[in-house]
Amino acid sequence: MPTLEPEQLSIREMREDEASIVLELLKDGFKDTDNRLILYVLTRPLAxxxxxxGSSGLRFFLNSFVVALVVPVLLTVVALKLLLWRSPDLxxxxxxxxxxxxxxxxxVYDEDDICGCVALEPRDGEPHTAELKRLAVNRWYRRSGVGRRxxxxxxxxxxxxxxxxLVAQVSVVTKAAIGLFESSGYSVSSGRQWLGYTVQQVFSKEL
Ligand SMILES: CC(C)(COP(=O)(O)OP(=O)(O)OC[C@H]1O[C@@H](n2cnc3c(N)ncnc32)[C@H](O)[C@@H]1OP(=O)(O)O)[C@@H](O)C(=O)NCCC(=O)NCCS
Incomplete structure (x- = not known):
């Protein structure tokens, strides 16, 4: 955990030429989350x-035990990837x-080091509610107060x-984000289920 000088940290609008850096930051932040969530769902007893x-059923049509085993797993992974797919086109x-x-x-730390990002969008169908999106902090800067800022x-x-x-959709496997929202006065208002298991929680706070 690096020690940051708070006055060296500033927040400003993203510039057009910084989009690729921010994209990498987001990919890095969410790659782990998606994979951990898929593993979490795949290892639930019902899944x-x-x-x-599914595998036993396929054995009636397929000679290969391995293929019959792998196909249901692959289909489940594809279904989860579709569920986790994020618009807009990043x-x-x-x-x-x-x-x-x-x-x-x-x-931005020390004037030119982009170490985190966050976005705001109006929530569809709820004119007084905004949604927090794209919150990510570079892994070298984590746990030093950037996310809270x-x-x-x-x-x-x-x-x-x-x-x-303000609301935020948070995956159940992102312990850091859950800790951040819980310690910042947010509470869970709803969730998103898959096979009866909660995969995402919606944290909300009155402003
Ligand atoms: C979630 C994330 C943005 C937090 O950023 P951060 O800069 O590390 O957070 P902060 O240092 O400001 O920590 C604020 C609070 O969050 C909680 N927290 C942060 N990291 C945590 C961790 N690894 N485990 C548990 N709680 C954690 C703590 O309550 C912490 O307060 P404390 O340090 O006083 O205990 C960062 O971990 C991240 O980018 N994760 C990957 C992407 C992601 O999950 N985004 C959230 C999508 S909603």
Whole structure:
């Protein structure tokens, strides 16, 4: 955990030429999360049972035991990847977040080192609610207060834009993000299920 000089850390809007750095930051932040979530779901008893049943059924049509075993696992992984698929197309990051009431900000350390990012979007169908998106901190800077600074900044932005509530969808395997929201006054308002297991929780806070 590096010790940061708080006054060396600033938050500002992302510039167009920084989109590729931010994209890498996001990919790095969420690659682990998605893989851990897939592993979590695959190892739930019900998922294991369904894959075993699928595998047994396939044995009637396939000679290979290995193929019959692998196909249900692959299908489950594809289904989960589709479930976790995120719009918008991240290659259009700058254009997407420079439209309407959306915005994307970066945390910069020592004037030029982009160490984190966070975005704001209005929530569909809920005019007074904003959604936190794309929160990620470079792994070298984690656990040194950058995430909390970004969260406080985003709350102030949402308030300034007239939103009354801020929500964030958090995967159940991201212990760091859960710790951050719980210790910042957020509570779980709903969740997203898969095979009866909660895979994502929606944290919300009145602003
Ligand atoms: C979640 C994330 C943004 C947190 O950023 P960070 O800069 O490390 O967070 P901070 O240092 O500001 O920590 C703030 C609080 O979060 C919690 N927290 C952070 N890391 C934690 C961890 N590894 N385990 C448990 N709690 C943790 C703690 O409550 C911490 O407060 P404390 O240090 O006073 O105990 C960062 O871990 C990350 O980028 N993760 C990958 C992407 C991701 O999961 N994004 C969230 C999507 S909603």
């Amino acid at each position: 294991l049972l369904l894959m075993a049943v 290659r259009q990051l700058y254009a997407y977040y420079n439209a309407g009431r959306r915005g994307l900000w970066v945390a 970004l969260l406080r900044f985003l709350e102030a932005q949402a308030r300034a834009q007239g939103f009354k509530c």
